[in-house]
Amino acid sequence: MATIREIKRRITAVKSTQKITRAMQMVAAAKLRRAQENIIKARPYAITLDRTIAQVAMRTKRDVHPLLADHPENHKTLLVVVTADSGLCGGFNTNIIRSARSYLEENRDKDIKLFCIGRKGRDFFRRLELEIVGSKVLFFNHLKYADAVEAVAQIKDLFLNDRYDRVDVLYNEFKSAIAQILRTKQMLPLVPAETEEALTPIDYIYEPDEYTVFDTLIPYNLEIQMWRILLESHASEMGAKMTAMDAATENANDLLNILTISYNRARQALITKEISEIVGGAEGLKV
Amino acid sequence: MAENTFHVEVITPEKVLISDEVNSVEVPGAHGEFQILTGHTPFLTSLKIGLLTVTKGVEKILISISGGYCEVMPEKTTILAHTAETAKQIDKARAEAARKRAQSRIDNAEKDSSIDIDRAQLALLRAINRIKTKNMK
Structure with a gap:
């Protein structure tokens, strides 16, 4: 049985760990609140813009712009995996990495290259020695719109210059503090909206002209969509972190209870032993 | 009045500013200002910095926008502005x-x-x- 001193030392250790997890939980909760506000404000704009463009694209010839062009034979795909920069957020990173691996598994016959957003994913795939063609890491702490712009610039460059046929993004969508949804979204080429009715070819009037409008509108939309993805992922991460740290604090409590009981037992055993020794000693003197 | 209205949405990255049935909208297009009434032909344009006027009945709302995009469909107009503030704001x-x-x-x-x-x-x-x-x- 563990000695009293050993148990005492463990109690102190668990208590200080608990202090840390509790602090991290509170920090995550504060960050989550801000991240949640941001994503809720950003969603309507991003969704409307995406829908607008998809509707316009539906009624346009697809060879108008290279970012719109259809690639029916899909040979080369760029998979963008959005993880967090830091760990300690439960299954957040593990889940997204697992689904990225099953994506790779399912599409074995195709040529898939990785683009990693977030340090955790990049480090993981680097250890697996998979080819990572680009990455954007260590920025989630000070997430800015410029980060989305930069990531999009890299991805767009790869798509146009390295002749990818498709860009898919794998990310966590924020649902609530305790729930995230894994999403896969095709980013490029743009997916036109589906129509239920027979396609009515509407001649849009474009100002200044079709190419110029798409040339500014599509990259802008990519930035906004990427911005939304980053915000979604960040809010999800903070939610996952808060939940994980809450569980850790809770577990520390359970552990403390068990340790306290065995500490008291050990103490009681010691006292009993001492008393019986004294009694035994006194009995011995009487004779 | 109800005959001549159409739906308009003014959306910025921060919030949805307007989502309402209105009579007309005047928009600062990249190639000059234009007015949209119901049944307008489909139209897609980038916007420049300027004044957006939304008319609903007798009420006129003035909005200052700093560029963006405008998609016009016969029944619905969507204005995606980089920033937008009403005169009051x-x-x-x-x-x-x-x-x-x-x-x-x-x-x-x-x-x-x-x-x-x-x-x-x-x-x-x-x-x-x-x-x-x-x-x-």
Whole structure:
């Protein structure tokens, strides 16, 4: 049985760990609140813009712009995996990495290259020695719109210059503090909206002209969509972190209870032993 | 009145500013201003810095926008603005200060090469536009 001193030392250790997890939980909760506000404000704009463009694209010839062009034979795909920069957020990173691996598994016959957003994913795939063609890491702490712009610039460059046929993004969508949804979204080429009715070819009037409008509108939309993805992922991460740290604090409590009981037992055993020794000693003197 | 209305949405990255049935919208298009009434032909244009007027019955809402996109469908118009403020929301003192700052940056641009003159000019346009919108009320 563990000695009293050993148990005492463990109690102190668990208590200080608990202090840390509790602090991290509170920090995550504060960050989550801000991240949640941001994503809720950003969603309507991003969704409307995406829908607008998809509707316009539906009624346009697809060879108008290279970012719109259809690639029916899909040979080369760029998979963008959005993880967090830091760990300690439960299954957040593990889940997204697992689904990225099953994506790779399912599409074995195709040529898939990785683009990693977030340090955790990049480090993981680097250890697996998979080819990572680009990455954007260590920025989630000070997430800015410029980060989305930069990531999009890299991805767009790869798509146009390295002749990818498709860009898919794998990310966590924020649902609530305790729930995230894994999403896969095709980013490029743009997916036109589906129509239920027979396609009515509407001649849009474009100002200044079709190419110029798409040339500014599509990259802008990519930035906004990427911005939304980053915000979604960040809010999800903070939610996952808060939940994980809450569980850790809770577990520390359970552990403390068990340790306290065995500490008291050990103490009681010691006292009993001492008393019986004294009694035994006194009995011995009487004779 | 109900016959001649159509749905309009003015959305910015921050919030949905307007989502309503209106009679007409005047939009600052990249190639000049134009008015949209119900049944307008499909139309897609980029917008410049300027004044957006939304008319609903007798009520007129003036909105200052700083560029964006406008998609027109016969039944529905969507305006995606980079920023948008109604005349009521504009802080005149702040707009005035922004105008002075931009003006002085432009004035100093010749001496100081670190100043981005295009950005300063855009900032000036935005500030002037805000002030104009505020004054029209």
